[in-house]
Amino acid sequence: MSYDLHGAWDQHVNWTKPYLNAHTNLTEIESALDLLWRNDISPSKVVMGLGFYGRAFTVESAACKDPGCLFNGPANSGSCSREKGILLNSEIQNEIKKRKLKPKLYEEEAVQMVTWGKQWVSYDDEETLQIKVDRAGERCLGGVMVWAISHDTKDARYNKALAGILGREWTSGSLDDDEKTGEWVKKPYEQCRWTNCKESCPKGWVHVGRLDKGARKDELMYDETGCGGDGSHLFCCPPDQDIPQCGWYGHGNGACTKSTSCPSGMAEIGSNQMYCNHPPMVQTACCTTESESMKVYGECTWGAYPECDSKPECPSGYHDVPVARSGSGSGGLECNNLKNALGADILGVQMRNYCCGTKKDLQFNDCQIFRNVGPMMPGYPEGTCRSNCPSDRVRVAIDWAFHVCSAYEVGGQATCCKTEYGEEKWEANEKLEAYKNSMADWMVDEYCPNPSKVLKKRSLSSSSTGLVVRTDKSGDMTPLELLTNILGLVGSQLMLSQYRFIWDNAVRERHFYLQVTYMTSYIRNNWRLDWEGPSAFARKVLCFPNYVAAQIEAFLNGAP
Structure with missing residues (x-):
């Protein structure tokens, strides 16, 4: 039995002192084996005992915790072992994880040691078990045994480790009494989105075609707003959902419209005024919303314009939760100037609200403003606003009218959101x-x-x-x-x-x-x-x- 070589019993016996020492110290195991060899015991009849637990002590002084220092009693009992001076490997791992401890390897003794406060414990892990098994092989022992497999972690970490060292098969059976037959997993429905300037669609995604009456053959959905003449945004959709029908509306051969608007059954995804004869007239990018990849857009709409600070914040009816604000709406408008208490214009523009329905999973959420994502536009200073979003977000607005971004008359800050829309599916x-x-x-x-x-x-x-x-x-x-x-x-x-x-x-x-x-x-x-x-x-x-x-x-x- 090559474990329990030391324990709290060392404290009150005449021939030992209460020294800290590992109960599976390999150097002492070798000495014990030598006694057997001197009595002509065949190594094949000897099995080396291994422990899936540690002997633990309370040190006498927190300033002296190395082997050879003194202890003044057993360590506190574990929540499972419930015995002072013993900690199961599962309990030791819990302490290491909970307290973020770093064990120390004593390679010659083939033990791990870890301390916290005045608690001290030695134990065996994958590395020290390997050393001990190798030594058992070198000494031609009959095998190894363990006390006890019930001391292992729920995922059978040490059983699997020892089986791997010995080249044995191990069962996939779980020791976890709480293992479930499956779980409900939310499969997200990715929403269609604009790429950043000069970027192509995400791998596998579809660059959506333009299907309005003014579209040329095979024309695709582009928008140059906020790119400063250096590329375009592409409108892309995930391939695992139906691709929506999209287009640009309200252009009217350059006459354009005073405000953004979409045909019935379509939702606004963007807007610009660069192809309109008389800005701030605007044309609107719109898509149908039957596809799961457009559902969130279909539950959201823009608020009042051009007096964008008008009350109420959101249009009357279903869309009554403001999730984002932009002085340029989705990208092609410019709200009126801010006003003081007397109604006179002051520096800055009003902000138009982007409003969604009350169903939380059908809202754009965690909307944040970004001005510095992606490469700088050539020829412009570093502070120029860039209309790009991080890859895990959907752009709902480009604000070039906001005073921080209006100085260079190019670019614009992007309002970028996340979504939680998805389907709960049972995964066995x-x-x-x-x-x-x-x-x-x-x-x-x-x-x-x-x-x-x-x-x-x-x-x-x-x-x-x-x-x-x-x-x-x-x-x-x-x-x-x-x-x-x-x-x-x-x-x-x-x-x-x-x-x-x-x-x-x-x-x-x-x-x-x-x-x-x-x-x-x-x-x-x-x-x-x-x-x-x-x-x-x-x-x-x-x-x-x-x-x-x-x-x-x-x-x-x-x-x-």
């Missing part, structure tokens, strides 16, 4: 689909899972009723793992219920008595059964399904 735990697929494969071609690389082919005995022995290629989620988890009750109650359903649904028609209810009754009530554990029985079922099913049927029908 991926293990369940993997187990379902592995069972479907097994039912098509029943085989005996290979317990080792030694077994390669069917028994040559003419009386053999077993299946061909084969190494499973489907990874961890195999029929063997599934049935082992079911019989060993490995996993949460919710997951076990689904495991049983998957197994029973697969075997019911061909191997009726291999359903879980019949197997567990057979195991529980058959006192003659040579029970070697869930994994061994599961392997027997998979290797000899007809034979085991016949045994269970006979037993349940009263056969001796």
Whole structure:
């Protein structure tokens, strides 16, 4: 037993002093093994014990925490172990994570040590387990064992680590009693958006075509507003939704309109006045809103113009939540000047409100103003406003009239928003689909899972009723793992219920008595059964399904 070499008991014995020392110190393990060698004990009969827990102490002085310093008693008990002087590896990891601690490796002793306050604990992790297993191999020991697997973390971190070191297979069964069969996941519906100046559409997205009456053949949706003559914004939509019909409206051969407006069933996505004969006349970019990628636009509209500060802030009716403000609206207008209490114009422009409906997931939200995203326009000073947005936001407005951005008569600040619109979808735990697929494969071609690389082919005995022995290629989620988890009750109650359903649904028609209810009754009530554990029985079922099913049927029908 090469753990518990030290503990709180060192404090009150005559031949030791209360020195801090690791209870799995490899140098001391070597000394203990040497005593066995001097008494001619065969190494093959010796198994090295490993610990998934640490012996913990309260140091005498917070100024002295290194091995060899003194302790004055056991450490505080853990929330799970509930015993002073012991911390399970799971508890140690919780302390490290909670307190952001950094363990210290003692390579020669092959232990990790970590302290906080006056608490001190040594333990083994992946690195020190590797060192100890290597040393056991060098000394030709018979193997290693662990006390105890129940001290591991919920995700079986140390079991998996040790299995990997030893080259052993490990079960995918979860130790998490709370593991769920799935979860509701919100799939976002990306909204169509304008790119930044000179940028192409995001990879895979569609550059939307222009379908208004004034469009030329194959013309696409562009807008040069705020780019200073250096490129254009492209209007792009995600490919997994219907592409909306879009166009520029109100141009009227250059006459344009006094305010932005869209045909019925369409929403405003932008505006400009650069192709209008007499600014501030304007034309409006509009799109249909049936597609999921345009739904949020369809729930929003612009407020009063040109007296943009007029009350109420939003148009009467459904659109009554202001989410953004712009002195230029979506990009092509210019609100009237600000006014003082006497009604006289003062420096600055009024701000037009962009308003959405009351449904939070159908609003633009977290709208922020950006003036410095993307490269500077050639020939302009660094402070010139740029009409671009970060890649995770949708541009709803370009404000070139705002006084900070109006100085150079080019560019404009962008109002960029996020959206929460999406669909809640149930996503099953991926293990369940993997187990379902592995069972479907097994039912098509029943085989005996290979317990080792030694077994390669069917028994040559003419009386053999077993299946061909084969190494499973489907990874961890195999029929063997599934049935082992079911019989060993490995996993949460919710997951076990689904495991049983998957197994029973697969075997019911061909191997009726291999359903879980019949197997567990057979195991529980058959006192003659040579029970070697869930994994061994599961392997027997998979290797000899007809034979085991016949045994269970006979037993349940009263056969001796």
